[in-house]
Amino acid sequence: MSEASDTVTNISEEMRAAIGTVLGTRTSYPISASDIRKWAIAVYFPETPPERFVGAGGPDAPLTAPEEFNPFAWAAPGKKPKRPDVSAAFLENQLGITPPPLNTVLNGGTVVEYGVPMMEGDVITATNRLDNYTEKQGKRGLLLFSSMKDEWVNQRGEMVKRTTSTVIRL
Amino acid sequence: MNLEIGTELPPFVRETGLENWNRFAAVMDEFVPHHMDDEAGKKSGMPGAFGMGNLQSSYMHNLIRDWMGEKGRIRNFTIQWQQPNLKDTVVTARGRITAVEDTSAGKEVALELWTEDNNDRRLANGTAKVVFSA
Structure with a gap:
């Protein structure tokens, strides 16, 4: 048995309890x-x-x-300029919980579902949630997959898009 | 339009470098040093500055839009980044029809997508489903 497979899990009870937590909401200026x-x-x-x-x-x-x-790239109401957290603990830092003891972050890809198109004049509201933590054994050890789901709706409440982004940590 | 399985989409091709990346940085507010400066790119383990992953996503969307025209609608899209877009390379976004299905919304076409450079490096893989209204 490899050393990596001896690690039962890097998902703590605190992390598991945070699944579904809203990481942030934002509303755009009119496009x-x-x-x-x-x-x-x-x-x-x-x-x-x-x-x-x-x-x-x-x-x-x-x-x-x-x-x-x-529509959120530059200014949005309440948005303050800040340096992005590019550390391996960025997600748990945002949640205010203890991060897993992992240092390497890889982009695991993005899945997008589109609804109605964004039009000039639309105001978009986004809600970003921690969607899930899962683990899988990889060649380099136990991999932690963290997925975040960002849902955008327009001013009529119509779904514009749902984006699931996954980061892999090891 | 030929919607047979295996049909390849007309490729979307761009010479890439700071002219493209600076424009994309300007609309995304993505002024990250390794996308703008060779020395910063080298510090990230690359031969020099390299392009944004999200621009690869846009190139795949451009590929789909140029092919489907205004009758099609992108229902879903996935992307997995493989390698960075290096400076002064030619990037080609390509796609191929993998399935066609008649649905209540119209003809739904599944696509396999990828971007590659002129050194045979695969930059990103993706998929999409496009619906053509009846």
């Missing part, structure tokens, strides 16, 4: 036509984006945002 155009120009650079992302916009023909557009 502007300029926000959409700039995003599209950046991701299609150096070619011209499709007209629906860069047209005149306005109330009669509001622009549609690209699916992966982020």
Whole structure:
């Protein structure tokens, strides 16, 4: 039996009890036509984006945002500039609980479910939760998978997207 | 539009480097030194500055949008990053139809997606489902 498999679990009772906890909520400013155009120009650079992302916009023909557009990137009500926590304990630091004794963080990927599109003028509210902790034995030892689910709705309460992001720690 | 299983999407190709990454940093507020500075990239174990993982996600979305046009709608999308996008490489986003199903919402097409560079390095793998309204 390897040394790694002797570790029964890195998921403490405190961590298990935190599953489902809301990590944060945020609401965007209304999405502007300029926000959409700039995003599209950046991701299609150096070619011209499709007209629906860069047209005149306005109330009669509001622009549609690209699916992966982020309305929270810069300013949002109540958002204060801060350095991101890039430590292996970032999640438990946010929860205010004791982190697992692991030092390496890998990106485990992202799963997105899309609902209605984001349009010029929309106000998006996001709720981010700790979705789950799971473990799996890997070649480098016991791997801790931590998933967070971020759900976005628009000002009418319609689901815009649900994103599940997973980080792997070892 | 040919929706047969195995059909490849027209590739989305971009030369990548600071011109792309600085623009993406500007819209994402992602001014991280290793995406902007070769020395910072080297400190992260790379040959120099490297691109954002989320820009690979956008390139896959561009690939899908350019192919499906305005009749299609992306229902879901997954991505797993494999290797960083190194400076001054050509990145190609590719996709292939893996399944087609008639649903109440329309024809649902499953896609396998990936990005690769001109040195045969796989940068990201993904999947998506697109619905074409009846």
